[in-house]
Amino acid sequence: MSYADVAVALILVGLSAYLLFGGADFGAGLWHLLARRAAEKDVIEHAMGPVWEANHVWLIFVMVMTWTAFPPVFAGIMTAYWVPLSLAALGIVIRGSAFAFMKIEHGFKIEHRRRYRWAFGVSSVVTPYALGAVAGTIAAGDRHWLSPPGAYAGLLTVGLCAYLAAVYLTWDARRLSPNAATAERFRSYALGTGAVVGALALPGSIVLGVRSPLIGLSALAGLVSLVLLWRRAYLAVRLSAALAAGSVLWGAAVLSDLDLDAAAAHDAVLRVIFVALGVGGIFLLPALAWLYVLFQREAGSHEDRARAR
Amino acid sequence: MVLGAAAGPASPADFIAAREQMAFTLGFHIILASIGIGLPALTVLAEWRWLRTGDPSYRELARRWAKATGVLFAVGAVSGTVLSFEMGTLWPRFMDTYGQVFGAGFAMEGIAFFIEAIFIGIYLYGWDRLPPRVHLLTGIPIAVAGIASAFFVVTVNAWMNQPRGFRLDAHGRVTDVDPLAAMFNPATPVQATHLILAALMVCGFIVASVYAVPLLRGRGERYHRLGFAIPFTTAAVVAPIQVIVGDWASRFVSERQPIKFAAMEGVDHTQAGVPFRFAFLEIPNGLSLLLRFDPHATIRGLDSWPAGVRPPAEIVQTSFEIMIAIGMALLGLAVWWAYTWWRHHRHGARWSPWFLRAATLAGVAAAIAMEAGWTTTEVGRQPWIVYGVMRTVDAVNPSPGLRYGLYVVLVVYAVLGAVTIGVLRRMRRPSHQAGALKVDEKITAGGAGR
Numbered sequence: 111m112s113y114a115d116v117a118v119a120l121i122l123v124g125l126s127a128y129l130l131f132g133g134a135d136f137g138a139g140l141w142h143l144l145a146r147r148a149a150e151k152d153v154i155e156h157a158m159g160p161v162w163e164a165n166h167v168w169l170i171f172v173m174v175m176t177w178t179a180f181p182p183v184f185a186g187i188m189t190a191y192w193v194p195l196s197l198a199a200l201g202i203v204i205r206g207s208a209f210a211f212m213k214i215e216h217g218f219k220i221e222h223r224r225r226y227r228w229a230f231g232v233s234s235v236v237t238p239y240a241l242g243a244v245a246g247t248i249a250a251g252d253r254h255w256l257s258p259p260g261a262y263a264g265l266l267t268v269g270l271c272a273y274l275a276a277v278y279l280t281w282d283a284r285r286l287s288p289n290a291a292t293a294e295r296f297r298s299y300a301l302g303t304g305a306v307v308g309a310l311a312l313p314g315s316i317v318l319g320v321r322s323p324l325i326g327l328s329a330l331a332g333l334v335s336l337v338l339l340w341r342r343a344y345l346a347v348r349l350s351a352a353l354a355a356g357s358v359l360w361g362a363a364v365l366s367d368l369d370l371d372a373a374a375a376h377d378a379v380l381r382v383i384f385v386a387l388g389v390g391g392i393f394l395l396p397a398l399a400w401l402y403v404l405f406q407r408e409a410g411s412h413e414d415r416a417r418a419r
Numbered sequence: 420m421v422l423g424a425a426a427g428p429a430s431p432a433d434f435i436a437a438r439e440q441m442a443f444t445l446g447f448h449i450i451l452a453s454i455g456i457g458l459p460a461l462t463v464l465a466e467w468r469w470l471r472t473g474d475p476s477y478r479e480l481a482r483r484w485a486k487a488t489g490v491l492f493a494v495g496a497v498s499g500t501v502l503s504f505e506m507g508t509l510w511p512r513f514m515d516t517y518g519q520v521f522g523a524g525f526a527m528e529g530i531a532f533f534i535e536a537i538f539i540g541i542y543l544y545g546w547d548r549l550p551p552r553v554h555l556l557t558g559i560p561i562a563v564a565g566i567a568s569a570f571f572v573v574t575v576n577a578w579m580n581q582p583r584g585f586r587l588d589a590h591g592r593v594t595d596v597d598p599l600a601a602m603f604n605p606a607t608p609v610q611a612t613h614l615i616l617a618a619l620m621v622c623g624f625i626v627a628s629v630y631a632v633p634l635l636r637g638r639g640e641r642y643h644r645l646g647f648a649i650p651f652t653t654a655a656v657v658a659p660i661q662v663i664v665g666d667w668a669s670r671f672v673s674e675r676q677p678i679k680f681a682a683m684e685g686v687d688h689t690q691a692g693v694p695f696r697f698a699f700l701e702i703p704n705g706l707s708l709l710l711r712f713d714p715h716a717t718i719r720g721l722d723s724w725p726a727g728v729r730p731p732a733e734i735v736q737t738s739f740e741i742m743i744a745i746g747m748a749l750l751g752l753a754v755w756w757a758y759t760w761w762r763h764h765r766h767g768a769r770w771s772p773w774f775l776r777a778a779t780l781a782g783v784a785a786a787i788a789m790e791a792g793w794t795t796t797e798v799g800r801q802p803w804i805v806y807g808v809m810r811t812v813d814a815v816n817p818s819p820g821l822r823y824g825l826y827v828v829l830v831v832y833a834v835l836g837a838v839t840i841g842v843l844r845r846m847r848r849p850s851h852q853a854g855a856l857k858v859d860e861k862i863t864a865g866g867a868g869r
Contacts, residue, residue, distance in 0.1 A: 164536045173507075184515075188816075192818055213489070397560075400537075
């Protein structure tokens with residue numbers, strides 16, 4: 111296994127994490143726009159609040175890894191797709207700022223949501239669409255992001271994000287919302303989008319010529335997820351849904367068949383990067399785990415818990 | 420996937436647009452990044468004082484600054500992401516050829532940024548979930564990682580000024596890459612120090628100027644006085660150090676990038692005994708004396724280089740002079756603050772309204788100085804993107820239509836800047852202070868609606 115292979119693996123890990131965590135935040139933005147009830151929006155805002163910044167950094171990780179480890183690939187993609195990628199960047203700016211403003215204005219006595227609702231919701235759809243369209247165009251070997259494979263991949267990415275978000279939010283709603291009906295509604299969103307995305311993903315992958323056992327894995331995990339959702343196993347379905355979505359991404363990676371060895375940076379560069387990541391990971395990974403555990407725990411102040419003990 | 424052979428921009432307008440877009444988005448980000456470096460440290464300082472003294476003013480300051488950090492960090496994080504995209508969408512040939520040489524700095528910056536983002540989440544949302552001391556400790560990684568990110572990012576800019584750690588083969592491809600030699604190039608120590616100190620000054624003076632306004636209007640509660648004194652003192656302590664580091668930076672540039680130095684000081688012709696010129700002021704032999712400690716020393720002038728490698732000297736000189744003028748004024752203000760502080764403690768004297776008026780302007784002035792300094796180093800490096808190695812014009816994306824990207828960015832950023840300032844202004848309202856904290860505490864403590 112060459113250094114370049116390790117770098118590719120790391121980029122894929124980063125992309126997967128970005129889809130599974132950052133992607134779910136985009137999906138949550140879509141649900142925030144579509145949901146009618148304040149209780150649902152509350153759950154979305156509280157679930158995203160502490161973690162979205164960290165989830166976003168996976169994208170930076172992927173970009174920095176790509177331009178350092180495979181500079182010609184990064185330059186080629188950025189030159190060819192500067193329009194959709196600039197759109198994605200602007201979407202990221204608008205989405206992140208709108209969310210931060212919405213959170214902070216929650217404390218004011220004005221209607222904080224009306225102002226940022228559309229900016230937050232629309233940019234949460236544009237960004238994954240644009241990123242998905244670029245990824246799909248590259249994977250299918252097509253030329254233009256507005257081509258059918260690009261449009262298909264863009265829609266599929268938005269669908270995957272919406273699906274992941276609905277699945278994750280079902281558990282968050284049960285945890286955060288006093289109203290049991292909120293979790294039920296997210297469950298129905300998850301069941302609905304799960305069925306739609308599954309129906310979109312399978313035929314598409316066959317038309318595009320993905321020949322990989324990953325299709326079977328994705329379909330199986332998708333079916334298991336629907337069953338788990340039906341049976342209200344909300345924690346277990348997080349894993350199976352993540353597997354179903356992740357294997358779509360890995361299928362696209364197999365399809366793309368990029369020749370990366372020729373584009374790889376010198377071993378001296380990759381060695382420094384790997385060491386830096388290793389040292390950084392010692393601090394980063396436990397901190398990341400703590401972040402998720404801390405805010406997934408039953409809500410309540412440390413004083414409350416101390417009293418309960 | 421391979422770039423075409425044709426080099427250069429699609430049109431001169433697109434090339435100018437790419438440069439303007441980079442300058443504009445970076446200029447926007449640099450102010451937010453400065454606050455992102457300084458404000459977490461100020462917040463942790465206030466929280467520590469609260470835990471030590473139990474003074475509720477400190478608690479209120481820590482809470483407010485944490486909220487402002489939340490907003491500004493978010494906008495800073497996404498405007499920083501735009502810069503990562505622009506590295507590729509605007510300057511793909513630069514990334515293609517040299518991405519691997521300076522990439523290690525960015526990779527380390529990415530790790531530091533990740534740590535920052537994780538602890539920002541824990542710190543901002545953990546007030547009621549963590550014991551006070553643990554909460555205080557979770558603020559420290561934000562401050563440390565913020566300074567570390569600044570350092571790592573500046574290693575890349577320093578490398579663009581002093582490219583090291585590679586050789587070019589016969590086909591113009593890089594070989595013998597040594598990423599650590601690239602990171603720790605000769606410009607890194609001075610540039611990183613100068614920028615981190617500048618960031619602390621920008622943040623300190625901006626935050627303090629927010630509190631100078633109510634103090635001027637006579638609403639001088641302890642909360643406002645502390646809100647002014649903590650950041651202003653931080654910035655005032657840094658100001659004299661920054662003057663020394665600035666001197667180091669000029670001397671470094673005069674040795675390593677003499678053409679940039681000639682542009683900064685407006686030395687048109689090579690001559691001995693160069694006068695020191697500043698705006699309308701002229702001191703005979705001053706510059707030679709300042710630089711070489713010899714009134715008759717010779718300094719190389721712009722005309723000793725071919726016209727094709729000279730930077731636009733007027734812009735470089737003007738922005739350099741603006742930075743120096745503001746830096747000196749801020750140094751004066753720091754001394755004035757020390758005097759005010761001494762009189763207050765010795766004689767119980769009130770802070771002078773004229774001092775507060777000047778302090779109100781210090782925040783904006785420091786931000787302008789930051790932009791001017793950045794303009795000096797960036798425009799002073801032109802026409803090179805990598806000094807002496809790659810021209811900016813050869814790095815640009817050859818796609819047509821880049822200028823439309825600039826127009827969209829200008830509109831979005833104008834709105835973003837206006838909304839950010841509006842949100843921050845609304846955060847200062849007393850109604851927010853009274854009513855909103857309760858709402859917020861309920862949420863962080865009990866989850867939605869509990």
